Amino acid sequence: MEEDYRAPSYDYDEFFVKSMSFLSISHNYLLLLLLAFLVFLYNFLEVHFLADLLTAFRGNPVLLTYNSSSQLYQSVVSKCRILHGRFFPTPWLSSPHLQTAFLSLVAESPHVTYERHMFYASDGGTIALDWLMSSDVKGASCTNDATRENDKAPILIVIPGLTSDSGSAYVKHLVDKMAKHGWNVVVSNHRGLGGISITSDCFYSAGWTEDLRKVIDHIHCQYPEAPLYAVGTSIGANILVKYLGEDGVNCLLAGAAAVCSPWDLLIYQS
Structure with a gap:
């Protein structure tokens, strides 16, 4: 005896409605997740x-x-x-x-050609001093034709921030601008930066001022007639301010500027 086979009947309208309802719910969840992510990103990037x-x-x-x-x-x-x-x-x-x-x-930085001098610390550490003399910059407001040892033009020592060096965009902008105003500028790269290998077991930190102190002494001996100034940014500013406080009236700098110094390192680490 043969049994009649009947295909199950489906209510396609109901199926369509349920499917669209499910997609609508999923879509709403995705929108909520996207909105939450955008809010997080807005706050994380400190967008204002x-x-x-x-x-x-x-x-x-x-x-x-x-x-x-x-x-x-x-x-x-x-x-x-x-x-x-x-x-x-x-x-x-x-x-x-x-x-x-x-x-x-994205932004274009000025083309800067440094003259690199190597400074070797007593512990074997290596520091790259990248110089840009005002006489080497086209369009400088004033140039000094005297020999470099007798140069009386002011010297600006730049201490970069964490992981920055003489090749960083903001450093090149500062160096180029000051050289065009008649200053001789030198960037004191931190140990291990500026393409220089680490040659001792001592590295730089926000609390280590000995490298800066020795570099300033070295430059003062090279250019005894030139007034010395310094600009530190970020961690470089922290090192500079600490050096100024430690040396006080014995400091060889005629002036200094600290830009965006992290005054409380514990807060910045949290």
């Missing part, structure tokens, strides 16, 4: 585009902490017009991390 948008990109006034009775403030800071204006961030670079990446990866 929305805050700038709410203020119509009017910028914020520069805040200064200083001693108003200081002669240094009256003679230096009062002449820096940019410090008395407002900061207007580029809308599509409204994040410090994006600004750093743009400068390093």
Whole structure:
């Protein structure tokens, strides 16, 4: 006896509705996950585009902490017009991390040709000193034709930040600008940076000022008539400030500037 076979009947309309409902739920979850990720990324990169948008990109006034009775403030800071204006961030670079990446990866940096001198520390460590003399820069506001040993032009010693060296974009901008204003500039690369191998068991750190001290002494001996100045950035600023505090009145520098110094390293590590 043969049995009739009947194919199971399906309600295709119901199947379609359930499928679309499932896809809709999955789609909503994906949108929520994407939104959560974007919020995380916005905060992680410290983006301030929305805050700038709410203020119509009017910028914020520069805040200064200083001693108003200081002669240094009256003679230096009062002449820096940019410090008395407002900061207007580029809308599509409204994040410090994006600004750093743009400068390093996209923005053009000046072509700088250094003259490298090697400085050897007493423990066997090697430090590359990359020089750019004002006389070697085209378009410098003033040049000095005297022999380099008797050069009285001011010398700027640049101490780069963590993992930075004379080839970093922001360093080259600083070096080029100062050389064009008649300064002789030298970048004191940290041990192991600037293409130099580590030649001793001692490495640089934020608390190690002996390398900077020896480099300053060395440059002063080479150019006894030239006033010495220094600019440190990030970790380099920390090293510079620590050196200034340690040497006090015995410091050989006529002036110094610390840019973005991490004053409390424990906070920065957390």
